[in-house]
Amino acid sequence: MTAITVRDLSRSYGGFEAVRRVSFEVARGEIFALLGRNGAGKTTTLELLAGFQRPDAGQVRVLGLDPVKDRRAVRRSTGIMLQEAGFFPDLTVNQTAESWRAFVPSARPAFEALELAGLLQKAAVKVRQLSGGEKRRLDLALALLGRPKVLFLDEPTTGMDPEGRRATWEVVRSLADEGTAILLTTHYLDEAQQLARSVAIMDKGEIVTTGGMAEILAAGTGRVIFEALPGIDPSSLPLPVRVEGGRWVCSADDPDLAAQTLLGWAAAQGVRLRGLEVRTASLEELFLEVGTDA
Amino acid sequence: MRETLTVARFAGRLYWRDRVVLTVGLALPLGLGIGLPVMMHRLGATADTRTHLGVLAMVFTIIAFQQAAITLTARRDQLVAKRMRATGLGDGSILAGEIANIALQAVVQVMIISVALWVMGVLPPPAQPVLFAAWVVVGAIVLAALGAAFTVVVPRAELAPVLAMPFFMLAGLGSGGFGPLIELLPGWVAQVLGWWPGIAVADALGETYTGGTDYLPAILRVGAGVILAALVIHRAFRWEPRR
Ligand SMILES: Nc1ncnc2c1ncn2[C@@H]1O[C@H](COP(=O)(O)OP(=O)(O)O)[C@@H](O)[C@H]1O
Ligand SMILES: [Mg+2]
Numbered sequence A: 001m002t003a004i005t006v007r008d009l010s011r012s013y014g015g016f017e018a019v020r021r022v023s024f025e026v027a028r029g030e031i032f033a034l035l036g037r038n039g040a041g042k043t044t045t046l047e048l049l050a051g052f053q054r055p056d057a058g059q060v061r062v063l064g065l066d067p068v069k070d071r072r073a074v075r076r077s078t079g080i081m082l083q084e085a086g087f088f089p090d091l092t093v094n095q096t097a098e099s100w101r102a103f104v105p106s107a108r109p110a111f112e113a114l115e116l117a118g119l120l121q122k123a124a125v126k127v128r129q130l131s132g133g134e135k136r137r138l139d140l141a142l143a144l145l146g147r148p149k150v151l152f153l154d155e156p157t158t159g160m161d162p163e164g165r166r167a168t169w170e171v172v173r174s175l176a177d178e179g180t181a182i183l184l185t186t187h188y189l190d191e192a193q194q195l196a197r198s199v200a201i202m203d204k205g206e207i208v209t210t211g212g213m214a215e216i217l218a219a220g221t222g223r224v225i226f227e228a229l230p231g232i233d234p235s236s237l238p239l240p241v242r243v244e245g246g247r248w249v250c251s252a253d254d255p256d257l258a259a260q261t262l263l264g265w266a267a268a269q270g271v272r273l274r275g276l277e278v279r280t281a282s283l284e285e286l287f288l289e290v291g292t293d294a
Numbered sequence B: 001m002r003e004t005l006t007v008a009r010f011a012g013r014l015y016w017r018d019r020v021v022l023t024v025g026l027a028l029p030l031g032l033g034i035g036l037p038v039m040m041h042r043l044g045a046t047a048d049t050r051t052h053l054g055v056l057a058m059v060f061t062i063i064a065f066q067q068a069a070i071t072l073t074a075r076r077d078q079l080v081a082k083r084m085r086a087t088g089l090g091d092g093s094i095l096a097g098e099i100a101n102i103a104l105q106a107v108v109q110v111m112i113i114s115v116a117l118w119v120m121g122v123l124p125p126p127a128q129p130v131l132f133a134a135w136v137v138v139g140a141i142v143l144a145a146l147g148a149a150f151t152v153v154v155p156r157a158e159l160a161p162v163l164a165m166p167f168f169m170l171a172g173l174g175s176g177g178f179g180p181l182i183e184l185l186p187g188w189v190a191q192v193l194g195w196w197p198g199i200a201v202a203d204a205l206g207e208t209y210t211g212g213t214d215y216l217p218a219i220l221r222v223g224a225g226v227i228l229a230a231l232v233i234h235r236a237f238r239w240e241p242r243r
Helices: A042-049 A071-076 A093-101 A110-116 A132-144 A162-177 A189-195 A213-219 A255-269 A283-292 B002-017 B019-042 B049-077 B080-085 B091-119 B129-153 B157-175 B180-184 B187-193 B197-210 B216-236
Strands: A002-013 A016-027 A031-036 A057-062 A078-081 A150-154 A181-186 A198-203 A206-212 A222-227 A242-244 A247-252 A277-279
Touching: A002 A042, A002 A181, A016 A042, A016 A057, A016 A181, A016 A198, A016 A206, A031 A042, A031 A162, A031 A189, A042 A057, A042 A150, A042 A181, A071 A078, A078 A132, A093 A110, A093 A132, A110 A132, A132 A150, A132 A162, A150 A162, A162 A181, A162 A189, A181 A189, A189 A213, A198 A213, A206 A213, A222 A255, A247 A255, A255 A277, B002 B019, B002 B091, B019 B049, B019 B091, B049 B080, B049 B091, B049 B129, B049 B157, B049 B197, B080 B091, B091 B129, B129 B157, B129 B197, B129 B216, B157 B180, B157 B187, B157 B197, B180 B187, B197 B216
Parallel strands: A031 A181, A031 A198, A078 A150, A150 A181
Antiparallel strands: A002 A016, A002 A057, A198 A206, A222 A247, A222 A277, A242 A247
16 A cells, blocks of 8 residues: 655755656555765655645645645654754753653653664763764654654664664664555665665656666666686677776676676686676666766 | 643753753843842832833843744754654644743743732732733733744844844833833834833733723734734744755
8 A cells, every 4th residue: 555655746946956756656564765865855855745845846645645734644643754853962862752752642652762773771861972873863763753654764874883774774674564654765875775675766856767676776787897817808708898907897787697607607718707796886876877868 | 732731841841951041041030120129129219110010021021032032043943843843743832832831931930020029028019910910921922922933033043142132122221121211212212112012011010010901002012912923923934944
């Protein structure tokens, strides 16, 4: 069942189009990633979905409701982790969660939300003493207080250490497994890859590609890299390679398959591919790819 | 209503934790409100209700109007207002709750000042104590609401105290809180300044002291203040800092 529907959504600031004719859908239990560089329009899109701003054109439905007109009804079943929002620095983590519980109908116990966010051992610490990553966890805890059916996460792991990121991904996955629809924005390709089955890549306010994570990654340029083979003419390889310094690089939509082909060829030739690396496309490479024909 | 009370209770807890508020927003008005009339009394001058009411007009202006402007611009600039809006709370409940808290603190302070002056024998009690209390509540609410509306023209939270300060000075001038300066100025000045709800309420409070019945001018002026505040908030209140 669809939890979020966005059709031809547009929003301008002055003459500047921050979001242009964006469309996508997110189902219950699905994690959908809006992936894009800074300034792509991800936050604007998310704030339009959460009813913080009014669209200039297009239609948004969250749980079948208009987030601007029915904002309170939508908010009651929605959790939001804004990219930027303030805390009261002199309250402790627990005081913050307890205060916020009063604002959320049928809230979870504070300790439960803090535990989910991995912040229970910091419950007695003042917010001003938290690290950036810990504040992000508190953000997550507050977003989860109302047991939301729809969760908006705007760059949820910015400032977190690797362990914190992995823990957050775990929580997000388990929430989705319980049926929460999750819309996530990120500029980390690995985050989208870890979490989302579907993704839309945004650039300059537009969705330039959308689809399954796996297909999009495959469509982008992957690479197989290995050390130059002495005495062998690069053009004699079964796949085209370019010479980059002392290394040979083979670009391919499916780098795993290309690596297999090259390894098979090498085995038949009796040579070894030293320093073999198989890389899927990075976000920047995806943009170079999709950006040029956009 | 329940939400408004929730917000007001939360804002109240923050208010009493904030040392700046407690020193500037509490010590100053109490010191001014009680200290000035007491001093005049001790010096042998007639500490009449006029001085007291003039000071109250100023006190309302600092602790309701200015404090509302400071608190709400800070909530806005620190992006806490935005976070509050991300919950199930309605915009109206958030604003009403914040205004209610500030109005309550103002009511408490004005009551402390007035009761203290009576207990210390500086002033007689109001002839109509219930009406007195009612007008204190009205004054606190309308000035806090105007303070919320005033945030519209405050570009950054740090500027809120400075920008609100002229209203304090004008309230003092127009109400006679600075002494009878106003009588040296042309009559229209007093008339214009009299539209400031702090002064209008002080006039009404004066009636409750003397047992007079002439409340209509105050009702009109306070009503105008309420309508102005509501219009500005409805049209132009900003929940987020400009970017
Ligand atoms: N309130 C605003 N006023 C003017 N420009 C804005 C405003 N909000 C966002 N923008 C602009 O819109 C573009 C998209 O911003 P944003 O949605 O925050 O991008 P992202 O979240 O992908 O980094 C940016 O160029 C940004 O400067
Ligand atoms: Mg953003």
